Amino acid sequence: MLKSFFISSYILVAHLILIMSIHQLLTAGFNWYAFGLFISSAPVVLLFDGLMLTKSKARTDKSLSFFTLMIFIGFGFILFGNWVNDGFKAINLILESTVPIGWLLYLYWYSSFGNRRNSILKVGNKLPNLSLVDLSQNNFETNQLTGAPSILLFYRGNWCPLCMAQIKEIAADYQQLADRGVQVVMVSPQPQHYTQKLAKRFKAPLIFLQDLDNKAAKYLGICVENGLPLGMQMLGYDSDVPMPTLIITDANGNIVFTDLTNNYRVRPEPATFLRVLDQLRT
Incomplete structure (x- = not known):
């Protein structure tokens, strides 16, 4: 809950400070x-704002x-x-430190998932059968995916710009994936109408x-409680x-690759999983 409140508040405060600074300069x-x-x-x-x-952009560098x-130069x-003006006042300094301190919290606390060691998603394990729902509201069991290699991407929702860019990247490379006989599966908890809107794109x-x-x-142990930015619930x-x-699973449903990023802004390039899929063919 704390991270949910932090990110929404920090973005709002940064916008307010920017508006105030422009007003003062003008x-x-x-x-x-x-x-x-x-x-x-x-x-x-x-x-x-650029991401949204x-x-x-499907990823950024970690730092x-x-x-x-630029933030610390400012x-x-x-x-x-x-x-130059009135000297330093403790209360002012606290307020003026909001952006740089918040930025450090964003980089090293909010962006990080910490240790994501996961015994279920180890390479070599069989992917457990997961019960999901398709766009027609029918049940979909992941054991239906055996018979061909599969990519499963768990994404946060249409509200997440990095997720949307990552899906766009994968869709752009779909022909390369199809040539390798790969099934591509996108999984999200978001309401169906958002997913249907996304699929049409x-x-x-x-x-x-x-x-x-x-x-x-x-x-699977990959869920974050209260990970949605505050306000998105509406x-x-x-x-x-x-x-x-x-x-990534092989034709038998065995896990051959997992990317358990510990930073939501750092995600694999398409070339990474194309290499993995090519290794399955050798």
């Missing part, structure tokens, strides 16, 4: 303090070095502006399935979300 003219507020908050807004609006550098300007015959109440994700999404997880 009405009072240039000053180092307002300029620092602008430089420190703009990268946060640029990152999150374009939904074109987001450029954004981190904070340096804020401190300089305080020194792609011509590739991906198999979209619903994981009702996250039962499969919970069984759109009908479940508060619990799966951690982004990619599983």
Whole structure:
């Protein structure tokens, strides 16, 4: 619940600080303090708004070095502006530290899932039979996938821009996957109407399935309680979300590859699982 509240609040605060800094620069003219507020908050807004609006990036680097550098350069300007003007006040410094401290929390706490050791999804294990629901509201058992290699991607929902970009990447490479005889399965707990809307965007015959109440994700140990950003519940999404997880099975349903990323922004490139699939053919 804490992470859910944090991310929604942090993005909102960064937007408010950016608006306030622009207002100060336009009405009072240039000053180092307002300029620092602008430089420190703009990268946060640029990152999150850019991801949400374009939904074109399936991953970022772990450290987001450029954004981190700009945020702390901006904070340096804020401190300089305080020194030039009225000096430092403890209460002001706490408020002015919101963006850089929040950024560090975002990088090293919010983005991380910690240790994702998972005995069920070990390479070599047989994928357990999971009961899911297809777009026609029919039950779908994952043991139906035997007979050909399969990719299963557990994604968080249409609200997640990185998930949407990752699915788009896989759909773009579908012909390469089809040439290898691969079945591609997308699994999410989100309401059916969101999944149906998503499925219509792609011509590739991906198999979209619903994981009702996250039962499969919970069984596999890849579910995060209250992982949905606060406020998204009003759109009908479940508060619990799966951690982004990619599983590849062979024709017998045995797991040959899993990506259990410990950072939701770090995800495998399509070339990675294409290599795995090619190894199955040798």
